[in-house]
Amino acid sequence: MRGFLGLVTVLAVPALALADRVLPTNRDYIPAPAGAPQIEQNAPGFNGFEAPFVVGPINTQQGWTTFTANQLAPVISTANPAGPTQHLRLALGPGTAGSFNGAFSPDIGNFVNKPSEVSVDIAINSPGGADAHLVGQAPSQSLLTWRVNFSFNGTINVLDDADGLPGGSLAFIPTVPWTPGVYKTLRVESIAPSGPNTGQLRYYYDGNLIYTSSAGHYAGTAVEQVILFGDNFYNNAQESIDYDNLNWTPEPASLALLGLGALVLRRR
Secondary structure, eight states, X not given: OOOOBOSSOOOOOOEEEETTEEEEOOOBOOOOOTTOOBGGGOGGGOSTTOTTSOSEEOTTGGGOEEOGGGTTSSEEESSSOSSSSOEEXXXXXXXXXXXXXXXXXXXXXXXXXXXXXXXXXXXXXOTTXXXXXXXXXXXXXXXXXXXXXXXXXXXXXXXXXXXXXXXXXXXXXXXXXXOTTSOEEEEEEEEOOOTTOOOEEEEEETTEEEEEXXXXXXXXXXXXXXXXEEOOOOSSTTOEEEEEEEEEEEOHHHHHHHTOTTSOOOOO
């Protein structure tokens, strides 16, 4: 059986097997490489991968970092942008099949219990090959906030409480099929906890609500960092996972206090 292993660390955690893949179902965040900057120090890292990004490996550009064994595989490319001219492309890296291959955004710092919305366009040109993964996490809490898997078998799976009860075991819940070869938008809303409420996570694909969390937030309560990655199970060097038009909206008033004018914000 082919294992699903991270390159920052090998996680011995409970997992759900999807055919011959094993997906980690723990609550722990995925640590970025040491020295990854915060957005207060590098605000231009959030503009949909256009300039000042330049074509080539994304590692160290605008505060972005990558997984160690596939460090140079994630690149800024002009091959298939959703628009205008550049995007993030993941293709076959030198790491083993199952190794993480992708990019960490800068960390915006502590936003615990703040609402957020993350959207990104994704095009998977690897039918039956690599899985795509998207994570929103809270490094200040050492926890994941949400995780979405675009499985090689054609299904979008969302990590959530398996039994619908807070604090229970986690599992990847199958939702809807993803569309191969064309850009579609994934959007995740994190509704902040308030008083006795546990908040809520809502997941949209191509403009349609596909899943709502069963018991509020199962781990982190903020999105302070985003990871766009895959598992390097490509069938050949021509296959790819493309990400573009990353939009990330933590609470607008909080961002204004930080002076993050370069962050792409959406009105709700």
